[in-house]
Amino acid sequence: MEYIIKNGMVYDPLNNIDGEKMDICIRDGKIVESVGESAEVVDASGKIVMAGGVEPHTHIAGPKVNVGRMMRPEDSEKDVEAKSGDRRSGSGFSVPSTFMTGYRYTEMGYTTAMEAAMPPLIARHVHEELVDTPILDKGAYPLLGNNWFVMEYLKNGEVEECAAYIAWLMRATKGYAIKVVNPCGTEAWGWGGNVHGINDPAPKFGITGAEMIKGLVEANEMIGLPHSVHLHCNDLGHPGNYETTLASFDIAKNIKASPKYGERDISLYGTHVQFHSYGGTSWRDFESEAPAIADYLNKNDHIAIDVGQITLDETTTMTADGPMEFDLYTLTGFKWANCDVELETGSGVVPFIYSSKNPVHSTQWAIGMELFLLTKDPGKIMMTTDHPNAGPFTRYPRIIAWLMSSKYRNDLIENELHAWAQKRSSIATIDREYSLYDIAQVTRATAARVLGLSETKGHLGVGADADVAIYSFNPETQDASSDYMTIEAVFRMADHVFKDGEIVVKNGELVKPRIDGRTYWVNCHFNEELEKNVISDVKKKFKQYYTVNFENYEIGDGYMRRSAPIEIK
Amino acid sequence: MIKGTGDMMSKIILTPKEQPQVPLEVDTILPDTLAGKTIDEIKSMNILYGNTEVELQEFFDVEGESGEDPSELQIEFNGDVYNTKRIGQGMTTGEIVVKGNASMYVGAKMKGGKITVEGDVAGWAGQNMQGGEIVVMGNAGDYLGSAYRGDWRGMSGGKITVHGNAGREIAEYMLGGKIHIIGNVKMLPGIHMNGGILIIDGNVISRTGGEMKGGTIIVNGRIGEFLPGFEYLGVRKDIDVDGEVMQGLFYKFRGDFATKGADGVVYTATAKNAHIVP
Structure with missing residues (x-):
């Protein structure tokens, strides 16, 4: 045709x-x-x-997303679609069902979306849901920032062994990129704690977040993966965390991007940086440090970020950052789900209400907008809401409108938001407006390039x-x-x-709700000799610690309708 | 003109033909939506029969006369509609009378107006109710005046009166308004209650006010088994409940300290409850 x-x-x-x-x-x-x-x-x-929109960071499939659906029938009730023609029924405002997720991204002109957190052990569930997410091309990032194998290899300085393990794991879980969430923090949460900053070692393993980030970025470039390390920094949501963020970004500064596929030029990707751009020492003297982050982006070329824009909605937070979700639970008193994934990661889910009347939430909104508007090159920044953490992805059109109209923003700032939005950030002084070219950049072009998919996306x-x-x-x-x-x-x-x-x-x-998208994954071939040794090590650990057999860990091709492997040799 | 007197009102009478085995849902049939419509238009309004939309006249004979003003309109279900759900759901004004029993969700999300059910109602009546009044002459099922499943923001206003007994977990997550049960209730009345008033004239099986953080529960009958998370504050005489004085002697408790920041109040008549006082 x-x-x-x-x-x-x-x-x-x-x-x-x-x-x-x-x-x-x-x-x-x-x-x-x-x-x-x-x-x-x-x-x-x-x-x-x-071009069709490219979503670099969203949570649309897998165990924690489904926990969000199950624990929030009241969210499902808010947004219900009946079956019509070939289109299936669905429900969920902040955590829509899989089919509705596919339809709604497509209606907004998005055609590719990446699930940003896949626990390797539960990768099967992620792929099962991705198969039922129609139309979109997709991929998923295995969580590696609190993985026992990775922590051990890197603690011993065995970056190559770590790379061989990751190469195997990408194939085994049909993963696309290395995701790091609160490195060492989620492991510490297994002991009821957290780590603070990048130099606080994980219990028992003794390795720090900084060492994890450095080792994983080196391993990433050693393998030559299409995407860079995808980093959710330590200290998410804590006042004063911008220093941790900048220090984390700086770790990758002198490591050269060397993808064996695609045109990526960055060695580190910072995700939902709005949550990591906070000044002050408590919620009382909380303020924006987005200008410092934007300044760093303006001066450095090894990093790109997505924003995680607050949309001022009632939503559902979900992340592998288990200790952060516990903090949110104690703050709100809302219902809370928590999970530990054996040797690999953990997660938490808590509903959240972002209100325009709340001083902190208003400032968070302003911080996201500042990141967009103070970063000069839209080639370094991407539009996300860290769906559904800062708001549902269905609010992207509103974010586009905010970016393109200072009048829209100012109406909101003056008439609806708490005064802190103006007092604790510089948003009211910024009159920059995005052009349609800029919008195309932050919703498509930048993401395609940094994901290594810009040949075809x-x-x-x-x-x-x-x-x-x-x-x-x-x-x-x-x-x-x-x-x-x-x-x-x-x-x-x-x-x-x-x-x-x-x-x-x-x-x-x-008109065509029943077509299938591709599942991108990386078919890594790194160092086969080394990988054999690594796998025999992995098998021993499986016998000792895992609840599943090694043989049952790998995800077969049957879990993808349109398997799209990217060959890395 | 006095509203709600009956005489002044225009009236639509819906006589059930049969109650099918698969339930009907009639949240489209409200004074708000019937006002200004002719009888023929009303007959062909859609209701749900299972997952299928059917016309109202398929299951009801429709008579009477509608009016322009929904607040002056009464809808009468003239018979037993025990398998018809969502009667008066979301109504804001006017009146609905049910001459027999009704199924689940009577007056759910109701904002105003009045619903009278002469028989029994099944579960979830007055769910997330915001205003208006529900009167049940018979018994009520479980979760009367509660929150939608999963929600922590329940009934916020209005008044529910049940002349018979009520089921389990009534007034769950209640925030405001008033519920009055003249008969007995089962387990956990006022669970997670955060505000409002729950008056029970009869007996409670057990666990009154489990994890309540706010609001007031008055039990005039006997509480079978009381929870340990309540602090005993002593005997009070002729208590003032939202401007109304309730005569008699009451034990007063505060709790439920199973949750943080608990500040709910439970009064129980002294006559039958000496066994729960420390």
């Missing part, structure tokens, strides 16, 4: 195209130079055309996958700064969405 998208205003930062009126040709699921006369024409005149050049979103907004006649409500509406429901060259959203309606 051939298509031609005619006369749209194209925003494609990876190919330096900024609002040029041009045609996009599609054949057999790919963007091509030209198509024949029989190609079906989709008229995009007076509309925006972008995040752009509309010849050879890219034909994932395309068309939005009904005419930049020649409409002004995003004043017409921000329209921006919010058009980015919530795209006019057309193509996935692999098929029309899945047509005239604002999801």
